[in-house]
Amino acid sequence: MRTVIFDLDGTLADTSVDLLAAANHCFGVMGLGDMLTHPEDAKIALRGGKRMLTEGLIRAGQFKDATVEEYYPVLLEAYRDGIDTHTVMYPGAMDAVEALKAAGYGVGICTNKPEALAEELMQRLGVRDAFASLVGADTLPVRKPDPKPLFEAARRAGGAPEMCVLIGDSDTDRNTSKNAGVPSVLVTFGPAGPEMAALNPEALLHDYADLPGIVAELIGVNNIG
Known part of the structure; x- marks a missing residue:
C-alpha cells in the first residue's frame, strides 16, 4: 500500500x-x-x-x-x-485526509512532538481516529530528519516505507524525505510558508484541496475495490 x-x-x-x-x-x-x-x-x-x-x-x-x-x-x-486552547486544523486538512483514504492510501502522522502530547492533541481535536499511525519524537530512539520514524509511520499505516510521501512544513521534513529517498510536499500556508520553495520539494501545497491530485502524481494511485 x-x-x-x-x-x-x-x-x-x-x-x-x-x-x-x-x-x-x-x-x-x-x-x-x-x-x-x-x-x-x-x-x-x-x-x-x-x-x-x-x-x-x-x-x-x-x-x-x-x-x-x-x-x-x-x-x-x-x-x-492548554494544548487545544487556540489550536485549529488548517482549512481543508481533514477533507484531504478523507479523500486520500477513500482513494485507498494509508494515512499517518510523523511528528517531532512527543508522542503522548501528539496523541493528546489529536484526541482533543477529535481527529485521531482518522489516522492509522502516529509516530512522535520519542516513539523510536531517533527522530526526524532520521528516516526511521517516517518509515515506521508508513509501516504502521499498512504501507511499504519506500512508497510513501511526506507532507511537511520545514527543512526538517524536507531533509527527512531526502534521507528516506521519498518525495516531500511542503505546505506554503504555515508560518514558514514563504521559505518552502527554496527547499526544492517535489511539490508545494497551497491548498489542501489539491493534495490528492499531487499525491497521485508523485507516488501513483492505489488499487482499491
Missing part, C-alpha cells in the same frame, strides 16, 4: 499560539515576562520547546543550557494543560 504521512505542527494544525503560551509561562515563572509574541515568533514555536526557551533566554540575556533543560519539563506540563 502507498501511504501519505503528515507532519503535525504547522502542517495539519496551527499550534503556534498554544506553544508560545507555554514558553511564556516558563518565562513568567523566571520573572522575565512574555519573551515571545505571536505571530512574529510562530516559526520559532514550530521548532519545539527547547528552541523557544533558548530564544527567549537569549533575548533576556540569560541563556544557559542548564536553564533550558530545567524548564523544558515545566513547558511540557504547561503546554499539556
Whole structure:
C-alpha cells in the first residue's frame, strides 16, 4: 500500500499560539515576562520547546543550557494543560485526509512532538481516529530528519516505507524525505510558508484541496475495490 504521512505542527494544525503560551509561562515563572509574541515568533514555536526557551533566554540575556533543560519539563506540563486552547486544523486538512483514504492510501502522522502530547492533541481535536499511525519524537530512539520514524509511520499505516510521501512544513521534513529517498510536499500556508520553495520539494501545497491530485502524481494511485 502507498501511504501519505503528515507532519503535525504547522502542517495539519496551527499550534503556534498554544506553544508560545507555554514558553511564556516558563518565562513568567523566571520573572522575565512574555519573551515571545505571536505571530512574529510562530516559526520559532514550530521548532519545539527547547528552541523557544533558548530564544527567549537569549533575548533576556540569560541563556544557559542548564536553564533550558530545567524548564523544558515545566513547558511540557504547561503546554499539556492548554494544548487545544487556540489550536485549529488548517482549512481543508481533514477533507484531504478523507479523500486520500477513500482513494485507498494509508494515512499517518510523523511528528517531532512527543508522542503522548501528539496523541493528546489529536484526541482533543477529535481527529485521531482518522489516522492509522502516529509516530512522535520519542516513539523510536531517533527522530526526524532520521528516516526511521517516517518509515515506521508508513509501516504502521499498512504501507511499504519506500512508497510513501511526506507532507511537511520545514527543512526538517524536507531533509527527512531526502534521507528516506521519498518525495516531500511542503505546505506554503504555515508560518514558514514563504521559505518552502527554496527547499526544492517535489511539490508545494497551497491548498489542501489539491493534495490528492499531487499525491497521485508523485507516488501513483492505489488499487482499491
